[in-house]
Amino acid sequence: MKELILLRHAKSSWEYSVEDRNRSLTEKGVHRIKAIAHASASHFEGVDVVFSSPANRAFHTASILMHELNLPFEKLIISETLYTFEVSQLVQFVRSLPTTYAKVVCVGHNPAYTAAVSAFSSESLPHLPTAAWVSFQFDQNDWKNIQHGKVNYGLPKELLQ
Secondary structure, eight states: OEEEEEEEEBBBOSSSOGGGGGBBHHHHHHHHHHHHHHGGGGGTTTTTTTEEEESHHHHHHHHHHHHHHTTOGEEEEOOOGSSSSOOOHHHHHHTTTTTSSSSSEEOTTTTHHHHHHHHHSSSOOOOOOOOOEEEEESOOSSGOOOOOOOEEEEEEGGOOO
């Protein structure tokens, strides 16, 4: 059995004229990821690894989550592959994970994370907001074979519209 948690980065700022990957979190985004971390702490227990996009907003979201939940930072891996907005690249990344990982968190970007709900399950989702997460439990024991995951949303589904 495998479990995947996709966490969309917290609210970022468009205030400064910087490249997309260098955008920082807003104060509201920082407060929200802290609140989400505490409200969802039990869902992140037993995580084997946390992968993050190298984008500033994703890396800081992952760092805040890990700090708030006292997860060891040795579990954090930055992956250039997760700096994507394409669901096909996200799916390929997840399906190439080593079988030694049972519970994986990926921190990254929309629209890939919203579209991943349909790619990994029989459900669909109109929009995954910033700092929200969705998890999938798969019956398969190898990441390359995952399909038809059981979905759990980090917020009530009506708030994910």
